Amino acid sequence: MNFASDNTGPVHPKVMAALMDANQGYALPYGADDLTAQAVAMVRDVFEAPAAAVHLVSLGTAANALILATLSDPWQTIFCHRHAHIHEDECNAPEFYAAGTKLTLVEGADAKMTPDSLRKALEAEETRGVHGPQRGPVSITQATERGTIYTLDEIRALADVAHAFGCPVHMDGARFANACVALGCTAADMTWKVGVDAVTFGGTKNGLMAVEAAVFFDPKHSWEFELRRKRGAHLFSKHRFLAAQMVATLQDDLWRDMATAANDRCGELARGLRQMPDVAFLHDPQANIIFARMPRAMHQKLHRAGAQYYVMDGDVDTGPADEQLLARLVCDWSMTQEAVDAFLSVARS
């Protein structure tokens, strides 16, 4: 019953097997190996973008920060939702890599910017000539940190607003797969076809050990990104082991299968919780994350039964039994129906 995060579970066995397979003999370092070429080709394929610049790094924060630095200037401000990972959970990595940019926080329900809130934020900048920051890239988190998902139309609408102001669009896809299968669309559908210019194609939260692809649909950014990656100390020497993971996840749509499993378990969990009158959802769970308020007594039972998850706003042990405390429940690819059932059964009891 581990619902703590999608980075606490095991790596998929096929990915581990791919790492073992990759460990044969010698391979050129720093991405000059055959597996890396294969991984790049497969990422281009899955994005239907044969000319895209594709580079691997081990961590999502690295991909985000390096992409945003490549797309911005230090005197600009990057637009993102108030609850974006790049703002809340990266300890100023974007500001570090982008050499002192600002982040302009955009409002919106369910951790989602709206075309209107984005336009207002964009209009409010660059009103003071050289004195204020200039407009920089817009970063969309898909799926959001709160487990919600932008529809394709919503993404296109945001991208249209961004482009109208001359701003490139980045998608932080740490949970790209969860969003993609939830929408039932392709990787291309969710990105360049609706105006996304660069994407962090996440693997680590979806069954890999530690790999993300940074994808630019305009390949002109490729060499700058490579230099930034090296200078940021993110160029792996034994690069084949990054590549092997990426190849494994793209083979036979494993990435979609894993995300589907995670989303499905999360859906079952949500359906079960919804039937309990004392559970209140903060957002409609659309991917693999639930934010829900549950009474302390329920938390206590679950904790005693060994369920693991974060309680965001209070102490489970002490306080009135009926006080509502906010739980974050995350399902990864390895979540079992048994665990979901067990969780629900304890909660119900």
Next chain:
Amino acid sequence: MNFASDNTGPVHPKVMAALMDANQGYALPYGADDLTAQAVAMVRDVFEAPAAAVHLVSLGTAANALILATLSDPWQTIFCHRHAHIHEDECNAPEFYAAGTKLTLVEGADAKMTPDSLRKALEAEETRGVHGPQRGPVSITQATERGTIYTLDEIRALADVAHAFGCPVHMDGARFANACVALGCTAADMTWKVGVDAVTFGGTKNGLMAVEAAVFFDPKHSWEFELRRKRGAHLFSKHRFLAAQMVATLQDDLWRDMATAANDRCGELARGLRQMPDVAFLHDPQANIIFARMPRAMHQKLHRAGAQYYVMDGDVDTGPADEQLLARLVCDWSMTQEAVDAFLSVARS
């Protein structure tokens, strides 16, 4: 009738005379001259802080950014009001000098943080361990960009909150003098006596050509500041000309006299405008700046009569005559009663 800004008017003749006087013979460069020693001593005197670290730079943005960089780490966030100059009007200079810090924007009416809004902002950070930014300095703008003033009690309350979280307190005093004379207090009263740790003691907006003193009440920051100033290319070689201005403004309380004149003219202007039923103040003007809404027709008359000031939110020339447009009116030391009277008389007509 120039109400555009307090950086458009002339330098006070006594300051110009001091520059001429300073231009005699040779002087050691880089602040090793006698005039600089005198300026430092006089700043310490006026702040009743005999051990304070005092360094001169030419621009307020430089003083702010260098002080904040000295007081912060790059993985921190600096707390300031949404309408702080360091956020809106310095093109990411604080982020640049502090190597990629964040700025956390604090709410509050009249461009003033409240102890409560500041506490909420502080509490909302450092809740995610190493993942989110750490709490950094709190920066108070006094007088604010909207012409309002924190009372001594308000400053102390903010400083108490900041210190309770271990955060040092900076005062952006680009209009320090205007606030100080409005409060009828001393420089010490408005700073270290109410918990301010470092201050940008502004001169440029108060009749000098281009000088601000960066003052740290704890002298331990002195050497780091000097290195940051040099590395930031802000160490003047012919330093006596910065010092001469600072000495001149502190001599015989010229700085207070100039600020009093500016505030008084602004008060007269405000009193006059208040009697006009179609003028609405955004804030109660407490220093030398007025934000007021006036009908387009009034703006047109004033512009035709040669009045200079910024209209913040619309086109004076085109639109309904009775539409209210926001004016920013600033008085500097050189503003005359005649100009104020003339402005009011046109507005009234």
Next chain:
Amino acid sequence: MNFASDNTGPVHPKVMAALMDANQGYALPYGADDLTAQAVAMVRDVFEAPAAAVHLVSLGTAANALILATLSDPWQTIFCHRHAHIHEDECNAPEFYAAGTKLTLVEGADAKMTPDSLRKALEAEETRGVHGPQRGPVSITQATERGTIYTLDEIRALADVAHAFGCPVHMDGARFANACVALGCTAADMTWKVGVDAVTFGGTKNGLMAVEAAVFFDPKHSWEFELRRKRGAHLFSKHRFLAAQMVATLQDDLWRDMATAANDRCGELARGLRQMPDVAFLHDPQANIIFARMPRAMHQKLHRAGAQYYVMDGDVDTGPADEQLLARLVCDWSMTQEAVDAFLSVARS
């Protein structure tokens, strides 16, 4: 016959097995897992430094840059040999992480600084007050990029010079193991016992997939390093997989066994080459790297036979047969005696 680099060979099977073992069930992320605690304890053990701050990152450049940033200020200069990896092969990563420090290049034969050359370099800085850079950390590469090794006395002498100027000492130990077994000393002998303050304890070039430990003997640097690591996007979420590798290499001295194998093969290769009159060594090979000049004809035979290694200064295919071209030959843990023999036999033929 792959002598290209110690990052082209396979990961040791025991390390791969450890990764498989680590992939069981759930583990807390970001280093809060049990394996990380074990890895930290084992690193402290091997360094006989029970209080040391120990943090894992995936790449040597990351460890170097983060340590140097932690030990320096941006207005300083870092002292290293002209052939240090941090100068030649990190694309300004130290300057990036340390926010614009300088690197002062120190001379010395065999890619080794001498106490005298270091002292001269230190004395030449900080002679201009605030105008020049201030003295920062000294970084020693052990083993050097040219395959030579500092003796313990040499390290102590360098550290004494550095400390006499108040400068902390960093050891870039990407090939720490190779040096340590060559000297027949312990990890403690080669570091804090001879004055080293912080060390990059390399694993990637010694049979791991991608792990280095950043070790500070003074734990006061720990929290700052953690914040810098997170902000640099180097904090792994699935941290157990870094820890598993570190545990595996420290178990039963695997790290020493692997380095011994690499050094031994390199020694055999060197002995064989030394007997060939037309081979000239640039340096006396002391660890697992050889720099030697060999005639083009010999390179051609070796390349035809499938030998892989870098030729540093010319075109193997075109030019006089007897022209000497510089080869870099590297042995890793997996190098076989058969490969060495085959190489020598081709070279000899």
Next chain:
Amino acid sequence: MNFASDNTGPVHPKVMAALMDANQGYALPYGADDLTAQAVAMVRDVFEAPAAAVHLVSLGTAANALILATLSDPWQTIFCHRHAHIHEDECNAPEFYAAGTKLTLVEGADAKMTPDSLRKALEAEETRGVHGPQRGPVSITQATERGTIYTLDEIRALADVAHAFGCPVHMDGARFANACVALGCTAADMTWKVGVDAVTFGGTKNGLMAVEAAVFFDPKHSWEFELRRKRGAHLFSKHRFLAAQMVATLQDDLWRDMATAANDRCGELARGLRQMPDVAFLHDPQANIIFARMPRAMHQKLHRAGAQYYVMDGDVDTGPADEQLLARLVCDWSMTQEAVDAFLSVARS
């Protein structure tokens, strides 16, 4: 007898008068005033470059650092002589502004790079793909910090080498005027006509209070420079006072007259010293600076007589009377023949 520096003497009276004249009434801030437009036009005129981007800052280090940052990327290295001001005397300002570039030090007698030493330095970089820094701008100091001057042919030869590698050329002209009048050429002759792409046109060391013009012959850099200047806290609000100085120095060739006076006095001083057998010149003085070794006894006499200048390598007061100590002697525009004669007469005595 003040030969300490060209930043210790007085500002030229005409420049002071221009400041007084500029202090009439109101003027738009931040460079939108008429005087600034006039200054820009005059700089373009003197450089015969009607489209050049011209921006004023107060300090030479600011102009250098901002220009180099504009011309470079953070993963590059800037090429300059080992004795360049940007390396020795700016406390890492170029590295700060350029976000962590390296400086590659080029050798050459008399503080001058040679085409050959520059080519060698350029060839030695970018040999390691993404691993080493990339080639960035070449910065030429004219006149050099040692008082020597590049001929026009030498500048063109350096620029040709730089451009052959795709590197732009910056001229640090803190003593531009001294070099220009020594060569008897125009500002255009010494810059774009011989391949210089951007120049720091120095005024501060040539009789101004504190003004330098940053000039780019390709105006495409203009807006980026403006943003960098603002973000670096170098945009003066009361900009007319920078402009007034620049206008004054360009009016009627005052800048050339002042530099001629400085150079002439320096020439007379050099001629006098050359006749003394115990004075040895380090370089042939070509502008307004002399580096010469003189016996301690001579220094003692001069110091007792009140002469002021820097002794670079020893203690004047203590040691053998005939030991040679290195003096740096600088003449500015205000140096009198009387002072030169007095100095020589004491030295001779």
